Amino acid sequence: MYTTLPAFRSPTGRLxxxxxxxxxxxxxHAQSAALIDQARLRSALLNVQPENLDEDADGDGVPDNIEGxxxxxxxDRDLGLQLIMKPKERAHLLRLFATAQAYYTDxxxxxxxxxxxxxxxxxxxxxxYEGKLTEDWNVEATVRQAFFRYDDFSNLDFExxxxxxxxxxxxxxxxxxxxxxxxxxxxxxxxxxDDQFFLNQTLSLGLQKSWVTHGSSLYYxxxxxxxxxxDPSAAERDEHGLYGGARWQLxxxxxxxxxxxxxxxxxxxGQHDWNYMIVPSLTYRFNEWCELSASLxxxxxxxxxDLFDYDAFSGGGGLGLKVQx
Amino acid sequence: MNARLPFAATAAITLLALAxxxxxxPLSEAQITYIVKDVRTVxxxxxxxxxxxxxxxxxxxxxxxxxxxxxELLFTDNTLTRIGANxxxxxxxGTRNMELQNGTILLQVPKGAGGAEIRTAAVTAAVTGTTIxxxxxxxxxxxxxxxxxxxITPHGxxxxxxxxxxxxxxxxxxxxxxxxxxxxxxxxxxxVKTSTLASGKWSAxxxxxxxxxxxxxxxxxxxxPTNLAIVGPGGNVVQLREAGRFPRAPIVRNPNGLPNGEVPxxxxxxxxxxxx
Numbered sequence: 001m002y003t004t005l006p007a008f009r010s011p012t013g014r015l016x017x018x019x020x021x022x023x024x025x026x027x028x029h030a031q032s033a034a035l036i037d038q039a040r041l042r043s044a045l046l047n048v049q050p051e052n053l054d055e056d057a058d059g060d061g062v063p064d065n066i067e068g069x070x071x072x073x074x075x076d077r078d079l080g081l082q083l084i085m086k087p088k089e090r091a092h093l094l095r096l097f098a099t100a101q102a103y104y105t106d107x108x109x110x111x112x113x114x115x116x117x118x119x120x121x122x123x124x125x126x127x128x129y130e131g132k133l134t135e136d137w138n139v140e141a142t143v144r145q146a147f148f149r150y151d152d153f154s155n156l157d158f159e160x161x162x163x164x165x166x167x168x169x170x171x172x173x174x175x176x177x178x179x180x181x182x183x184x185x186x187x188x189x190x191x192x193x194d195d196q197f198f199l200n201q202t203l204s205l206g207l208q209k210s211w212v213t214h215g216s217s218l219y220y221x222x223x224x225x226x227x228x229x230x231d232p233s234a235a236e237r238d239e240h241g242l243y244g245g246a247r248w249q250l251x252x253x254x255x256x257x258x259x260x261x262x263x264x265x266x267x268x269x270g271q272h273d274w275n276y277m278i279v280p281s282l283t284y285r286f287n288e289w290c291e292l293s294a295s296l297x298x299x300x301x302x303x304x305x306d307l308f309d310y311d312a313f314s315g316g317g318g319l320g321l322k323v324q325x
Numbered sequence: 326m327n328a329r330l331p332f333a334a335t336a337a338i339t340l341l342a343l344a345x346x347x348x349x350x351p352l353s354e355a356q357i358t359y360i361v362k363d364v365r366t367v368x369x370x371x372x373x374x375x376x377x378x379x380x381x382x383x384x385x386x387x388x389x390x391x392x393x394x395x396x397e398l399l400f401t402d403n404t405l406t407r408i409g410a411n412x413x414x415x416x417x418x419g420t421r422n423m424e425l426q427n428g429t430i431l432l433q434v435p436k437g438a439g440g441a442e443i444r445t446a447a448v449t450a451a452v453t454g455t456t457i458x459x460x461x462x463x464x465x466x467x468x469x470x471x472x473x474x475x476x477i478t479p480h481g482x483x484x485x486x487x488x489x490x491x492x493x494x495x496x497x498x499x500x501x502x503x504x505x506x507x508x509x510x511x512x513x514x515x516x517v518k519t520s521t522l523a524s525g526k527w528s529a530x531x532x533x534x535x536x537x538x539x540x541x542x543x544x545x546x547x548x549x550p551t552n553l554a555i556v557g558p559g560g561n562v563v564q565l566r567e568a569g570r571f572p573r574a575p576i577v578r579n580p581n582g583l584p585n586g587e588v589p590x591x592x593x594x595x596x597x598x599x600x601x
Contacts, residue, residue, distance in 0.1 A: 078395070078409030078429040079458055079469070080520030082495060082555040083512040084562075085548035252507065 091132045094325045099124045101293075101318025108153055110301070112310045119151040122318070126162075136172055140182075141165040158197075161187040166204075176210045180224075200230040216249035236268040241275075255283045273303040291320050351419045352441075355382045355398040355406070359528040363391030384418030390428065395521065399529050402438045407431040407522045407531075429460045431471075431522035433531060447500040451476045451487075456536060458522060465560060469495045471513065471523065472535035477505050492539035497560045510548055511555075513540045 101122045107115040126144030133139055146160040166182030181204065188198040206224030213219075221244040230236035241263030248256045258280045265273040281295035294317030301310050357364070357380045365373035369385040376388065376396065390396055390412045398406040398414075408414050412428020423432070423443040433456040434441050440453035447466035450459065455473030460466065468477060468490055476487040477496060481503040490496050494508035517523045517536060552565045 077519070077521045077525075079460060079467075080516045080518070080523065081512075082469070083515050084551045084553040084555070085493075085510040085512055085543075086551055087510070088547045088549050 089132070093130045095128045095130075095322055096324070097124075097126055097128065097320065097322040099318060099320045101316055103314050103316030105312060105314035107310055107312035108150065108156065110299075110310050110312055111307055113307060115310070115312075116153070118153050118156075119316075120156075121147075121149045121151075122316075123147045123149075133167075136170045136175075138168045138170075139165065140168070157190065159189045159193050161189070161193075176212070177207065178210070179207045181205050198230065198232070198235060200228055200236070202226045202228045218247045220245055230268075234267075234269045237271075238266045240264045240266070253285050255285070257281050257283070271303060271305050271308065273301050273308060275302075276300045288324075289322050291322075293317050293320060352400055352402075352404070352416050352421055352423075353383070353418060355400045355416065356380070357382065357388070357396060358399045359395075359397035359407075361396065362394035364394055364396040365389045365391075384416055387413060387415035387426075389413050395525070397527050397529055403435050404438055404441065405431075405433040405529055405531060407527060409522055425459055425461045427461045427463075429458065429522065431458045431520075431531070432456070435532070447479060447481075447498045447502060448505075449478050449480065451478075456531070458520070465497055465499050467495065467497045467560070469511065469516065471517065472539040479503060479505055493543050495555075510543075512548075512550070513543050 099122070102119060103122060104117065104119045106117045108118040108120075109116060124144055124146040126142060128142040129140065131139045141164070143163045144161075146162070148156075148158050148160070150156045162184060164182055164184030166180055168178050168180040171177045171179075182202075184202045184204070186198075186200045186202075187196055188200075189196050204224055204226035206222055208220055208222030210218060210220040221242075223242050225238070225240045227238045228236050241261050243259065243261035243263075245257060245259035250256055258278070260278040261276070263275045263277075265271075265275055267273075277297065277299045279295055279297040281293060283291055283293040285291040294315075296315040297313070299310075299312045301308055301312075303309055357366075357376050357378060360376055360378055364376040365388070366376040366380065366382065367373045367387045367389055373389055382388065382398065388396060388398065388408060390408055390410055392410055394410050396408050398408065400406070406414065406423070407430060409429035409431075412430065413426035414423070414428070414430060415426070416423040421439055421441045423441060425443060425445050430443075432441065432443060432452065434452050434454055436454035438454070440451065440455075442449055442451050443459060444450075445459065445461040445466040447461075448468070450457065450468055452473065452475045455475055456471040457473075457475050458469040458471065460468075468475060470490050470492050472492045474489055474491045476489055477498075478485055478487050479498055479502040481501050482505075483503075486504070488496070488505035488508075490505075490508050493510055493513045495511045496505055496508045498505060513536070517533075517540070523531065523536075554563045554565055555561060556563055
């Protein structure tokens with residue numbers, strides 16, 4: 001019977017931590033946010049329904065469906081033309097953020113051998129910069145420090161320092177198609193930031209296609225490969241995955257999202273995993289700087305090493321604060 | 326004793342500020358200063374009759390306009406109301422309350438005049454020293470603020486929450502709305518240039534000083550055009566081929582076969598300062 005859980009220096013512990021950190025990594029959605037913004041703008045206009053969004057092929061300002069019809073409507077010229085504007089997009093945005101969340105997981109070690117449940121507390125502080133180089137090129141840089149504190153298995157406590165930067169390019173003719181590349185360095189420590197047990201550098205490449213509907217909904221599908229350079233190298237892996245998701249703005253304050261990914265993990269140690277993850281979440285935004293979120297996640301991992309054929313469920317939520325300049 | 330003086334002064338100023346709306350002179354009568362085509366005065370419990378230029382209206386009366394018609398009312402405190410086509414407008418004597426049953430109006434309340442409340446089927450809009458355009462359509466109300474700001478309260482909102490709509494913003498509410506949607510920004514410069522209510526031929530002068538300031542303010546903000554527009558009344562959103570491109574004015578023909586706004590000759594309902 002297991003009386004003690006493997007420490008971080010065991011391969012199992014390292015991989016569990018690495019997998020958990022990977023699950024928590026959010027996909028890059030800078031372009032998606034802009035698309036949602038436009039959809040929200042449309043939606044704000046009288047909850048515009050698709051049938052109200054008329055085409056104007058000849059560009060004369062008269063919707064095609066009433067073009068040339070001898071129909072008088074009250075005050076046709078009384079009010080005048082209402083060209084919709086939006087606030088100028090900021091070329092540079094610096095955001096400071098802090099998060100405090102609590103989660104429950106039914107498989108804290110991410111293994112199929114005697115899975116143990118536990119609750120953990122996750123807190124994070126960080127800064128993110130987003131900038132527009134041109135209309136089509138965007139850059140992003142993020143630094144974040146996260147703390148994981150387990151309730152029962154405190155020997156699993158660890159911290160994660162992430163620093164990375166990426167660049168993305170939207171095709172001018174197809175702004176909903178984005179190519180991106182990103183460098184990230186992650187340092188995992190135990191014992192209050194002092195004891196580094198894992199350092200991983202990754203270079204990611206990918207592309208993402210997005211679709212926005214009139215009702216402030218966003219759907220996206222993407223592919224990303226990341227190549228890792230880790231110390232110790234036993235935990236080094238490359239990832240190749242398809243991901244997809246959707247966001248729905250249910251009300252002015254409430255949003256829902258679902259994210260799913262199927263990935264192939266290729267470890268230097270010879271381990272090969274197929275990993276599937278699905279994460280539905282809800283976010284309630286109180287105002288510009290404060291939001292409450294809740295999420296569930298289910299991870300299914302199939303490996304050529306039986307020990308890592310695991311399923312894991314986790315759920316929780318918490319408060320997020322952000323300030324942007 | 327001296328320590329009480331600032332408190333007393335603050336209290337007096339606060340009381341005066343709170344009381345100021347009620348000190349404003351109520352609306353008593355309005356004069357018809359401009360008539361185009363079919364404008365009718367509706368006397369209490371009588372059939373509508375053609376309005377006369379310089380006719381004075383009281384709260385027992387209301388004004389109706391027909392197709393491609395418009396009129397202008399000037400209240401004694403210089404509150405200006407321009408009424409567009411197919412509209413029905415009235416006010417309540419002894420208050421500063423107005424009602425737009427249907428159609429479009431431009432309302433300019435001078436600063437210091439005490440404001441006004443205007444009611445449609447969907448909403449009550451409260452303004453103080455503001456210029457707005459309001460449309461009461463079938464099933465919806467549209468509010469556009471040209472300068473200043475307005476507070477709107479949907480009738481369907483049991484909590485009577487007020488939403489502030491600022492210069493350059495537009496809100497469209499369905500009649501059954503329980504909450505005002507977030508306003509959208511519109512290009513004020515284009516709107517004013519293409520609006521008959523704001524820039525057409527009228528008798529009384531619309532004070533455009535503050536409207537011009539609001540337009541300049543928008544220019545300074547550097548707002549980004551979108552490829553969405555609403556042409557004229559209603560919520561019919563047009564997707565333009567090019568963001569912010571100025572589309573030609575729509576030509577929507579009335580039953581006479583003439584472009585809207587053009588008056589057929591010898592129309593017995595036509596009028597105006599130089600009309601019959």
